[in-house]
Amino acid sequence: xxxxxxxxxxxxxxxxxxxxxxxxxxxxxxxxxxxxxxxxxxxxxxxxxxxxxxxxxxxxxxxxxxxxxxxxxxxxxxxxxxxxxxxxxxxxxxxxxxxxxxxxxxxxxxxxxxxxxxxxxxxxxxxxxxxxxxxxxxxxxxxxxxxxxxxxxxxxxxxxxxxxxxxxxxxxxxxxxxxxxxxxxxxxxxxxxxxxxxxxxxxxxxxxxxxxxxxxxxxxxxxxxxxxxxxxxxxxxxxxxxxxxxxxxxxxxxxxxxxxxxxxxxxxxxxxxxxxxxxxxxxxxxxxxxxxxxxxxxxxxxxxxxxxxxxxxxxxxxxxxxxxxxxxxxxxxxxxxxxxxxxxxxxxxxxxxxxxxxxxxxxxxxxxxxxxxxxxxxxxxxxxxxxxxxxxxxxxxxxxxxxxxxxxxxxxxxxxxx
Numbered sequence: 001x002x003x004x005x006x007x008x009x010x011x012x013x014x015x016x017x018x019x020x021x022x023x024x025x026x027x028x029x030x031x032x033x034x035x036x037x038x039x040x041x042x043x044x045x046x047x048x049x050x051x052x053x054x055x056x057x058x059x060x061x062x063x064x065x066x067x068x069x070x071x072x073x074x075x076x077x078x079x080x081x082x083x084x085x086x087x088x089x090x091x092x093x094x095x096x097x098x099x100x101x102x103x104x105x106x107x108x109x110x111x112x113x114x115x116x117x118x119x120x121x122x123x124x125x126x127x128x129x130x131x132x133x134x135x136x137x138x139x140x141x142x143x144x145x146x147x148x149x150x151x152x153x154x155x156x157x158x159x160x161x162x163x164x165x166x167x168x169x170x171x172x173x174x175x176x177x178x179x180x181x182x183x184x185x186x187x188x189x190x191x192x193x194x195x196x197x198x199x200x201x202x203x204x205x206x207x208x209x210x211x212x213x214x215x216x217x218x219x220x221x222x223x224x225x226x227x228x229x230x231x232x233x234x235x236x237x238x239x240x241x242x243x244x245x246x247x248x249x250x251x252x253x254x255x256x257x258x259x260x261x262x263x264x265x266x267x268x269x270x271x272x273x274x275x276x277x278x279x280x281x282x283x284x285x286x287x288x289x290x291x292x293x294x295x296x297x298x299x300x301x302x303x304x305x306x307x308x309x310x311x312x313x314x315x316x317x318x319x320x321x322x323x324x325x326x327x328x329x330x331x332x333x334x335x336x337x338x339x340x341x342x343x344x345x346x347x348x349x350x351x352x353x354x355x356x357x358x359x360x361x362x363x364x365x366x367x368x369x370x371x372x373x374x375x376x377x378x379x380x381x382x383x384x385x386x387x388x389x390x391x392x393x394x395x396x397x398x399x400x401x402x403x404x405x406x407x408x409x410x411x412x413x414x415x416x417x418x
Contacts, residue, residue, distance in 0.1 A: 014400055034264040040088060040275035041267055044234070046258040047097055051232055054078060057250050058099055058228060059218055063210035065246040066106055072245030075100045077235075080274075084254025090275050093249075095235040096257060097272065099228055100242050109226055113216035115206040119146070122201060124172045126150075132200050135193070145195035148172065174199060236272035370394070 042050075051058070058076050065074045077098040080090055101109065119132040126132070130150045171177045177192025222229035235241055261278045370387040387394070 010396070035277045036280060037264055038261050038278045038280045039264050039267055039273050040090070040259050040261050040278040041271040041273050042096070042236075042257050042259045043268070044270040044272075047234055047272055050078065050252065050257045051097060051099075051228075053256060054250055054252065055218075055228065059214045060210070061248045061250060062099065062101075062217060062228070063213040065248055066101075066110060066213050067208060067210045068246065072106070073100070073102045074106050075242060075244035075247045077241055077247065077249045079249045079251055081251035081253050088254060088259070088275065089278070090237075090254075094237060094274065095239075095241045096252070096274065097232055097234050098241055099232050100244060101226075101231055103245075105226060105231070109213065109216065110208060112226070113212045114208045115212060117205045118203045119200040120203050121148070121172050121199060125169075127169050134200075145193060146200045148175065148177070148192045150178075172199070234270070234272045236274055237276055238273050 058078075061076045062074065065076070075098050077095045080092055080094045080096065082092050085092060085094075120126075121132065126148070127150045130148055132146060132148055135145065135147045171192045172194075174196060175192040175194045179192070217226070217228055220227040224230060233239075233242065257274075259274060261281055264276075267273060370391055372384060372386040372388065374382070374384050376382045
């Protein structure tokens with residue numbers, strides 16, 4: 001059982017190193033260049049339309065993430081679903097666009113969206129629609145204090161006196177009022193005042209809810225720094241989603257984002273590429289012509305004629321021919337030469353950190369004898385650390401590194417970025 005466990009751990013370690021050194025670097029280059037010359041892209045306007053259609057779902061996901069997380073960044077990714085995308089050669093789960101807020105913006109949004117603190121009067125119930133506010137000069141109160149304002153409730157008449165005050169209930173104890181708040185055209189509200197600062201008590205604010213954040217973000221103008229539009233990032237096959245502390249995904253079908261296939265040279269910087277190796281549209285013909293140098297070949301022909309008297313006569317003729325220019329035409333034909341493809345692969349891998357790692361491996365020297373160290377400690381005493389006890393593991397590790405380096409070299413030369 002122990003031997004099987006060691007073998008399983010050994011194989012797992014090999015798989016991990018293989019994935020880290022080979023698969024991940026190659027995946028990072030996926031989409032760096034179109035092999036077919038055509039890409040499937042979505043314009044910035046189409047991405048905006050997709051985000052607008054999923055606005056309600058995105059706001060709901062943002063509200064839930066910001067309410068649940070106490071701190072940290074938040075991201076909502078719009079990804080491809082299983083509906084329609086595989087038929088276009090696009091993998092399920094690709095991030096098309098994302099809304100990202102860093103921890104600073106998350107804290108600012110939570111503060112701005114939090115319900116405001118409210119004031120209450122102990123032992124008194126405000127009439128419907130009534131509010132309490134602090135005022136520097138409380139109207140008829142003669143100084144700073146508090147004011148209770150109550151909106152107009154029928155059957156108030158249009159006179160300046162605002163008749164019908166009985167409809168709003170009694171004035172709070174120790175307060176003066178009710179006073180009219182309006183003009184000669186009618187009564188807008190009634191209010192009562194006091195200069196006693198202890199009459200109104202600040203009540204704790206209600207807990208922040210998902211709806212509070214949704215309403216706040218939904219009410220922002222697109223140009224606002226905290227709006228969903230200002231924090232939307234396009235991703236696609238050539239981008240990498242920004243990591244966040246709290247992440248959620250919204251799947252969309254292929255019908256949710258309008259895409260088209262265009263030549264790779266027509267992709268704008270604001271476009272989102274979802275398939276860098278798209279199949280060219282039907283009817284597209286790619287013509288490749290190759291011309292060989294014209295050469296002249298001289299051919300000498302000798303004709304021997306036998307005369308009646310038995311003698312022979314030799315006649316020589318020389319003919320010059322020119323090699324014709326050749327060309328070929330084929331639809332969807334690969335236009336690059338082997339040398340060009342190899343150079344592209346070499347350039348792709350040269351820009352990765354893997355090349356420096358291979359250079360480091362090349363310069364490594366393996367010791368012929370493993371070291372041994374004698375250590376002395378007042379706490380643990382004297383003991384010796386002999387690395388020869390791990391000779392087998394170190395040999396296995398060296399074999400794995402050499403094997404992986406050879407495999408990576410094979411991938412660079414024969415596979416490239418595919």
